[in-house]
Amino acid sequence: MNERELVMIRIQKRDEYLLKKIGEYGILNNRTIDKIYGGAVQYPVRRRKKLADEKYIVKNNKYCSLGANGRRYLEEELGMENIREVASGKYIRTRIGKVAEILMAIEKMYYTYPSWKLKNRDIVSERKDKYYGEIISKTSGKSYFIYNLGKIDSTKYVSRAISLKKRYIQEVRQEIMNKASNGKMERVILLAEDKTVMALYNESLMSLNVKEQLIIPWQEAGFNLIGKIGSENIEEKVVRYLYKDYDDPDWAYADYTTSDGQVVVLVTNDGEKIVKVKQSEIINRYNRTNKFKLIVVCLESQYVKFEKEFKEFSNVRIRTVPDGIL
Secondary structure (H helix, E strand, O other), X not given: OOHHHHOOOOOOHHHHHHHHHHHHHOOEEHHHHHHHOOOOOOHHHHHHHHHHHOOOEEEXXXXXXXXXXXXXXXXXXXXXXXXXXXXXXXXXXXXXXXHHHHXXXXXXXXXXXXXXHOXXXXXXHHHOOOOOEEEEEOOOOOEEEEEEEEOOOOOOOHHHHHHHXXXXXXXXXXXXXXXXXXXXXXXXXXXXXXXXXXXXXXXXXXXXXXXXXXXXXXXXXXXXXXXXXHHOOHHHHHHHHHOOOOEOOOOOOOOEEEOOEEEEEOOOOEHHHHHHHHHHHHHOOOOOOHXXXXXXXEEHHHHHHHHXXXXXXXXXXXXXXXXXXX
C-alpha cells in the first residue's frame, strides 16, 4: 500500500452537510460552498481540494459534484437514497447551481421545493416552466414561486442582449399570469442579477394578478430580505416603528389605516402594490379625503427609487424607516 492510499480525511459536520446538499441538488456552485464554510477566504478552497483529493467531490473552478467516496458516504453512512445526477451541459449546471444557491440561503425560514420536484414530466409545457422552485414560509405558511430574471451577459452585443432579456421578461410574466389564472400561483419573487435587468423589469411594470410580486436583487441583502419575509410580519414591524395607533386598511391594497391615511408598505418592493397605488392615484387624483391619502413607507435606501416612481402623484407621501429595522 503506497503513501497516497494511506491518506485519510475526517468528515466534519460542514463536510457532511456539503455532501448531502450535493446529493440533493446534484451540483453546487463555489459561491454556495464558500457560504457553507463561512467567511474565511482560503479555508473553503483548501477544504474543496482536500475533499477532491480524497474523491469525496469532483471540482472545477465553478462547481462541485459528488465523487465516488462522497456517493459511498451518503449511501452507506447516511442511508441517503435518490442521489441526484445532473447532465454535463453548461446551461443546466448553471441553472441548478443557482437554484441551490437561493434555496439553501433561505432553507431555515422556508420549506423549499426545487423546480424538478414540482413539474409534471409528462406535460411538455410544465417541463419548460421557468421558475426555480417553490418556497413555503415555516412561520406564515405563505407560498412563493421564485424566478430568476438573470443579467445582461454580453458586453459586445448589448442591444441584442437587452432585446432578448425583454422577451424573456415577457415570457416569465405570461407564465405567471397563466398559472395565476388557474389558481396555481398566488405569490412570486422575481430576482434580478444586475441593475440593468432590474431597470428593464421596472420600466414596464404591470400587475400579474397575483397577491404579491416581489422584485428583489440577486445579492446577499436580497436573500436576507427574503428570509425576513418568511420569518416576520415586516409590514406590521415597519408601521409600528412610525405609528403608535394603526388599524385595518380601508383601501383593499393598503396594509394599514393611520391618522395620516392609508399606509402601503413597500419595503419588499411589491410590484402589485406599486401598480395599484398608481392606478388609485389616477382615479382619485382630485379626491382629498383621508381614505384616499396614500402613505408609502420604504427603507431609507429605497427613498430615491420611490420618489422617482411616484413623482407624478402629489397626493402620495413617502415616509422612510432605517434599513437596520430589518
